[in-house]
Amino acid sequence: MDLLRLALYQPDIPQNAGTLLRLSACLGVAVDIIEPCGFVLDERKIRRAGMDYIEQARYTRHSSWEAFVATLTSGGRRLVLLTTGGEVRHDRFPFAPGDTIMVGRESSGVPAAVSERAEARIRIPMRAAARSLNVAVAAAIATAEALRRLEGFPDEERQ
Template sequence: MRIALYQPDIAGNVGAILRLAACMGVGVDVIEPTGFTWNDRKLARAGMDYADAVEVTRHVDWTAFAAQARGRIVLLTTSGAVPLPEAMFRDDDILLLGSEGAGVPAPVHDRADLRVRVPMRAGFRSLNIGISCAIVLGEAMRQRGWPVADDR
């Protein structure tokens, strides 16, 4: 399983997702351009020393990412057709999150093999992408038998 970030805008969110990925043992794809420089100190601060423990692959654009993507693309979206409790995940899923400001464009939305939304109370638009990522990744890993070695 992997996490893919489509043109993320906020370095701190990416850093937090890198930390999540390190702790859960999943790789991260970053689809550029980003709204910050890769060496932004906010990225380093949010990722802490965990970021070095993540397999990160940067892609120059959506076309480059899509050409090498192996597995089912699962888009996390507020307009998703499948509520999270009904979604069934696979080991090769790529959890795709759009940019904080714009989400993903229609061609990317249409390319997704599965569109999932996190149900929430009426009147609220969306969650932070890091929070959404953690909720969906946690459910996906729970379904797959939580494939993380707890070596404490």
């Protein structure tokens, strides 16, 4: 089982998806892409954003929310939704091995039924005047905090 996974719910901006696939490659966190996407997944913009890291990223495409939930359930994974409406701050949340952090669509987040399915809803604290962070930035912040807590950062040795 992966220590941590990142799920993208129906992403609609290819540059953000590419950035998160690059994050996957660099930090060793697998990504679940829940379709339909708002773009063609192999679109040139994803390759440009992910650069040459795309080939190193580990990701799974799920044809629907239901297909993703079936995989999540069979793997015994906990779904943690990153949302501006989260009840718990990301830096106070007790991440556990096997968690899947999910981010919603850039344009609309996730539907209520998806939010209700999450076992936890977390948020990143921001100034009151701010609405939200870019989804790729928010996912990177939460993923890094979870890896820090789980002592799951990759080995930094370089050759």
